Amino acid sequence: MSVTVRVPAKVNVQLAVGGARPDGFHDLANVFLAVGLYDEVTATPADELRITCAGPGADQVPLDRTNLAARAALALAGRHGLDAAVHLHIAKDIPVAGGMAGGSADAAGALVACDALWGLHTSRNELLDICAELGSDVPFSLVGGAALGTGRGEQLRPLDVGGTFHWVFAVADGGLSTPAVYREFDRLTEGTEVPEPLASQELLDALAKGDATALAAALSNDLQPAALSLFPSLAGTLAAGRNAGALAGLVSGSGPTTAFLVRDAESAAEVAESLVASGTCRTARTATSPAPGATVVGRVTG
């Protein structure tokens, strides 16, 4: 028996960041949108917990118990007094360390796959609690679609999306560490009054209407200056995407992937080609949103 779960990447169409909290995290108004780039996690019974990973960037993914998918399986097994005797295979397509929540996707995928494999029928709320313990982005990887994340991003309110949005993602050469980007945000804002993070009503309306032009005008990421400070060549990538005809571009989450909102599929193909030709990124991917959250896509019995 094995179970395969497909989980989407995310882009933050708004990431409003407040000041550092006593626990080191930052309060956010984090508008998540799931995009149709997916990792797949397959869970198969095994003698002991084992992780394998294939696909672009797989060599940068840890295969020990620090892997977020392994931590998810251990957390679920622990709650039910089980041994996490499972082989988790990750088919990676989400850029690693790219600010698109690839590790979080694998954690949500492993949870759903192990829950089905072990026949646990864990409630949605309990799964969301485990997700929040694993990381701030993990609950959204479970639910997908679009949502406003508050607190450290783990408290979700689903959002309406009234149409399909087209994106191009420029994948950078190298990664950025999320804690390092938040530290750089703290350094850059030191001595200033950081306002309370609030979701933009214009942005929520644009999402609800499926209005790409209005969404393009409202995109914002408070971590962008920090990501640009640590990875200055991203300014060139942003300029190349905008010159190629994108409606708007921004750093995805903590970066270094940059996301470009475009008019339609044809424009996406053109902008992706121009970005690659500009030499300002390693590769470019096109995708649409919204996308569903963690979903069982295969079950093999026997």
Ligand SMILES: C[C@](O)(CO)[C@H](O)COP(=O)(O)OP(=O)(O)OC[C@H]1O[C@@H](n2ccc(N)nc2=O)[C@H](O)[C@@H]1O
């Ligand atoms: C940048 C985003 O991807 C936007 O969605 C997230 O805020 C990061 O989410 P994540 O990778 O799941 O982050 P976590 O694993 O929860 O935390 C990693 C580290 O990022 C920083 N962190 C994360 C979330 C948050 N609201 N404030 C923070 O300061 C902290 O230094 C934390 O130790």
Ligand SMILES: Nc1ncnc2c1ncn2[C@@H]1O[C@H](COP(=O)(O)OP(=O)(O)OP(=O)(O)O)[C@@H](O)[C@H]1O
């Ligand atoms: N299953 C996993 N897939 C990818 N990276 C993982 C995984 N488990 C642990 N990691 C570690 O986490 C680091 C961040 O990887 P990830 O791809 O999740 O970054 P990210 O997309 O920038 O995350 P986020 O957008 O949630 O901040 C990697 O460098 C890797 O060492």
